[in-house]
Amino acid sequence: MREIINEKISVVSIYSSKKRCFVPYSLSWQNRDYKIGKIGFRHQIKNGNTLHHIFECVDNQNTVWFRLNLDTKNLSWTLEVVSDGLVE
Amino acid sequence: MDLSSNKPLAFDLPLNTARPLIMHIDLNSCFAIIEQQANPLYRHRPVAIAAYNSPSGAIIASSYEAKALGIKLGINVRDAKLIYPGVIILTPDPPKYREAHKRFKKILLRFTNNVRPKSIDEFEIDFSGSQVLRNGRKLEDIGLDIKQLIKQEIGDYITVNVGIGTNRFWAKTAAGLHKPDGLDVMDAGNARDIYDTLKLTDLTGINVRYEARLNALGVHTPLQFLDKTSIFLRRQVFKSKIGFDWYCRLRGWEADNVVWGRKSFGHTYALGQKTTDKQVLSRLLMKLCEKTGRRLRSSNYIAGGIYLSVLFENQTYWAKGRKTHSPIYATQDIYLHAQQLLNQIIIPAKVTNLAVSVYNLVPACPWQASLFEGTRLDNRSLADTCDEINDKFGEFVITPAIMMGMDNLILDRVAFGGTNIIN
Secondary structure, eight states: OEEEEEEEEEEEEEEETTTTEEEEEEEEETTEEEEEEEEEEEEEEEETTEEEEEEEEEETTSOOEEEEEEETTTTEEEEEEEEOSOOO | OBOTTSOOOSSOOOOOOSOOOEEEEEETTHHHHHHHHHOGGGTTSOEEEESSSSTTOBEEEEOHHHHHHTOOTTOBHHHHHHHOTTOEEEOOOHHHHHHHHHHHHHHHTTTOSOEEEEETTEEEEEOTTOGGGTTOOOHHHHHHHHHHHHHHHTOTTOOEEEEEESSHHHHHHHHTSSTTSOEEEEOTTTHHHHHHHOOGGGSTTOOHHHHHHHHHTTOOSHHHHHHSOHHIIIIIISSSHHHHHHHHHHTTOBOOOOOOOOOEEEEEEEEEEEEOOHHHHHHHHHHHHHHHHHHHHHTTEEEEEEEEEEEETTSOEEEEEEEEEEEEOSHHHHHHHHHHHHHTOOOOSOEEEEEEEEESOEESOSOOOOTTTTSTTOOHHHHHHHHHHHHHHOTTSSOOGGGTTOTTSSOOOOOSSOOTTTO
16 A cells, blocks of 8 residues: 655765765664665756655565655655555 | 768668767666566566556556566556556656666766757767777777676666667667667668568568558568668658658668757656646646746747646547647746637546646746736736746746645656756
């Protein structure tokens, strides 16, 4: 089931100069920590002059999918949507 | 050899035996596979993308797993769930698909600059004279490289069909032979064998009406179609140059190397809540005009005509276009003319679809100075300033008052055939 959350959350992210990539590593949501597994897709959207990076990823247990939004203007993370993959 | 502009030839044209240098690449079940790429929990499961996640929302893309169950394009969500209750219904995410399209194009441009997007999920690449073939590399190997790069740079779940041919038609036909992860070449050596496995409606550009026309004249298979003379196709079947184009196309000669220019800008909206209320329609019309105007101005055009079409619940429609005396540039110009057209309608039933487009486009630069420049009747600078503010602070930050409270109505959509805005 997909649920719209739109909550600011804490995210640990890493940047690898070797791979030249920036990815979320883990996140905390509802008093639980999730380690990020696979990043499915990353894309960017612009809201006016503000660039947002959207990361769609699953936890390392492959049980929960997250859509994370990094606002590059204020460097905040928003958990936009979660899904457990089940049908509504 | 490009025969698209030639007069019909008097001699029999053989199958084109030249080296196939046109590649057609097609991203499978584009929107659905990108969603499956983005969400690994949806992989290998039936996924359908619907315009709206409501029972009557139309399915606009479905994954291979959904297609195998019979969930095809055009059916509604209610029917899709009746076919398979476990189908995952998602709504479109255009920025994601545009990003995939851009990355797709970036990969192809590494091989040649002669890359032409046909739609958001299809590209044609002409390798004639390309440097990558100079060291004797085969086009099939380049196709395999492209598949590999797509997996690395767009996503490991993404598969594409690659078709290679001497013309665009053969390349496109070859790309459709072994879905979802094919790589095929169609040339003079195997063209007849391939046609033998296809139906008339499998040929791109032949649908039921052309099929009926061909059937009526005794053409029932692609091979029979291939064996007909140019005169027969031109004079008896298609009754125009189209017959000669088909004659060339089927033989592997280029008939489709045409770049169509931008003719219009427009926007369509399928009403979630159907209505006969003209005030509600006016509000929707304003939003359609604003979206159309934004695209018109960002592409640096002015228009000289406007077209409004309205579809009603009783399956009737009303449509009217008209040329305008003054150039159309600002949203207010579009809305004024569109509203005048809307006022002419006698609404017979609830409105289900509303569409506005502007045509007779000319470049906005150089600009013909107006007698009213600098006065309150000069709405060009107002439109440009509003656009600048919306560019800086986000879409619809400044909107006409009539559009207040309409943020989530008339969503961003991907035009299947149009990639001009993306590119």
